[in-house]
Amino acid sequence: MELDPAFGTNIHLPPEEAAGYLKKSQLATKPEEERLFLHLDHFLSDFFETSPSDAISLLLTLLFQFADSKLHEHMSRTIITFIQRKIKEKKIIPANIEVFQPEYNLWRFIERTQLKRYIETFQVQIDQDDLLDFASEMWVKNRLDDSVQTAAEFGLSAALNDNFDVIKTLISKTRFDLIERFVKNDLDLVHQALRLIPVTEFKVGAKLIFQHRLNSLDYPEIHKRATEASIRYSIDFDKICIYQLIEITYKNPEAISLITEHLAKQNPKKKMWAVKIASFLYRKFEYIKIDKGLERKLQKTPQRDCKGLPVVFAPLDPSVELFLDIPRERVIFVDRVEQLNDIKWYGDYAGLDSEWKSNILRFDDNKPAILQIALDDVIYIFDLFELNSVPEFNELLERLFQSDIIKLGVSFDGDSNNMKRHYPQLLSFSKDMKNYIDICKAYGKIFKKSPGGLAGACELLLGKPLSKFEQMSNWENRPLRESQVHYAALDAYIQIVLWKKMQTETSTPLSSFLNNKKKIYKGDPSCEYCSSKLHPTTSCPYGNRCKICFHHGHNPNNCPN
Incomplete structure (x- = not known):
């Protein structure tokens, strides 16, 4: 990034000396924000008294020194906050500050995530064409993050996509994190992204659908893959028992079919309980649709007698858990x-x-x-x-x-x-x-x-x-x-x-x-088995919970419930 040649001609301290001038304030490292504010106050107090415009110019020029640094976002956020404080303290009107005028192009020094805040805070007028040119310049230079951030923040994503086919490029580079940011608040781009995202990346598509409150059934392959993943997670990892999962999903034919299918695929030597419950579900719900081979397997498997969820006015285990003492x-x-x-x-x-x-x-x-x-x-x-x-x-x-x-x-x-x-x-x-x-x-x-x-x-x-x-x-x-x-x-x-x-x-x-x-x-830390705060997992007196009924003390193959 190059400085505008006209910039700094009226500043008492030339911009090229800015970094050296503030070097003593230890801004080359990342100090605590309040400590940094104290340094800035100490070195710039005279400037803000005699020429606030010069002081602000100096601070913004300083950001040029950090343009390619990991500290750029931190410095942008800190300096903008500091200038905000001073403007309020000195009762400065931003419109009267010369360096906030568009011709100075100081906004180009601001880190992308802070740019919109800078523009809104200091009432800087920037032409949309200039912003689009800047986003395009960043794209051509392969600074994808800066380009996408600028386009998304200022409603220029559609225009940038028309010029550079951004969505296709980001997909080819597997930059799905940027796609989410790029299409935000533009439903046309969201739909375009959903049509282009490969099925193997269904999690990205599912996230976009959920964030924008779209109908997942309009994207059947993403819907199917995401639903299957949810069912697998609930059965294999989540802290929910099979009875609860059935109670929550029994009115959803697709979900019950997927639960039945996943349980039926388990190895009978290790998880016979799962196959027997699948057999029970297959017989109970006529609408279940599963693979023909699994159907034949379940037809030969005895079903498990499922007692269902508790129906008494009490906690799951009244002997160790709190009981309501109100009638x-x-x-x-x-x-x-x-x-x-x-x-x-x-x-x-x-x-x-x-x-x-x-x-x-x-x-x-x-x-x-x-x-x-x-x-x-x-x-x-x-x-x-x-x-x-x-x-x-x-x-x-x-x-x-x-x-x-x-x-x-x-x-x-x-x-x-x-x-x-x-x-x-x-x-x-x-x-x-x-x-x-x-x-x-x-x-x-x-x-x-x-x-x-x-x-x-x-x-x-x-x-x-x-x-x-x-x-x-x-x-x-x-x-x-x-x-x-x-x-x-x-x-x-x-x-x-x-x-x-x-x-x-x-x-x-x-x-x-x-x-x-x-x-x-x-x-x-909490015990992984019973969530207790009073003992670690290694000394839990209860042990793991049963996946069928959620009680302690037995495994699913021996579950009495």
Whole structure:
């Protein structure tokens, strides 16, 4: 990259001396940002007092010295932030700064990921043709990342693709990471990329389909490959038992067929249980379509008697896992408008949670099915499918969310975002919640480490783990199984128990926990078998879980459930 010959003619310090001038400030290494700001303040304070335009010119010229350095992005981000601070501090109007004018071409020194921020922050006017010429120049010089970043940021991807057949070139170079960036927000380019991406790279195509909310069935080969991969992962690796997988997918003929086929392919000498379950599924669901050879194999294989998922109001293993200590009749399922009139919010605390059917398949995007709200002596489970469009329900939630009652949750902002996306009519989720405390962040603030999640916090504070078995279940069941009701109720209620316990462990004022966004990531490792925080995997007293029923203590071939 070459400097514009006209640049710097009015700067007190010539641009070519910029690097030497600031060498003393140790900018050749990557210091902490605040320390770097102190250096810049020290060396440039006089410039900003007498000639802010000169000071800004000097800083931007400095970026030229880092154009081919690994520090370019860091320096661009840091210097832009520093200039922002100074403009605000000195009340400088960007339009009055000469070097921000288009003829200086200083934007060419800015690292590509920071360019849009630079233009918007300092109100720099750049012609679209100049930006396209720059992106084209970078492409010709084989600086693909810079070219793609510039084109994508400024809506020039289609024009650049017309000039250079960018998508085909990126595919030939296996730069699928750049394709995702290049086609962003341009559906025509997304469709073009999906038609050109080879089937062997179905994961790339699946990601594009999911990100842009497209119908995966329009790309049948990608859909099939991605669905097969999801099923294989769920059976072979994921922490979900076969019973749950069947419950979640039984209404999907394609998924059940793929599950049956994958189980049927297992070696009978090692996984006879899998082949027997495949035989059971083949006989139970008439719509299953699998390979003819596997059909003959299953016709000769005795089927396994499948007892299904638990139906009692209890955790999976009541002897070692937390049990809800509120009577069953105080857990109320709400699915009718007339029930809403009887609900009153009271007490000091409310535990919040929501559940949705597990997104097992690659293109699943299941809506939240229930919302749980626990008070001290009653727990409500709201049916979102029935109530999401009821104004009285939204008003009821609004009264709670904006009340003085302390709301307790674990990453409930994620639940809220999910609600806003699927149920935009529930406006109560669009407002900032008043008096919200995140249980895991509160734990981190008190004990200076992460509990790893709600189950970890329960084990560390209450001595027993919280069963997470039903988390991966079909929350669209109506009615819910009793074990699902127990899980849903306990997940919300236990947060009140945990918060009361934590209050006995700290003198930190309540106000410092409210709407705290700071997260502590470091924590003790979890046991790979039972997720316990109290012992390592090597000394787990339970051992691995059964893939059929998820209980400890036996392998699938000997599963009694």
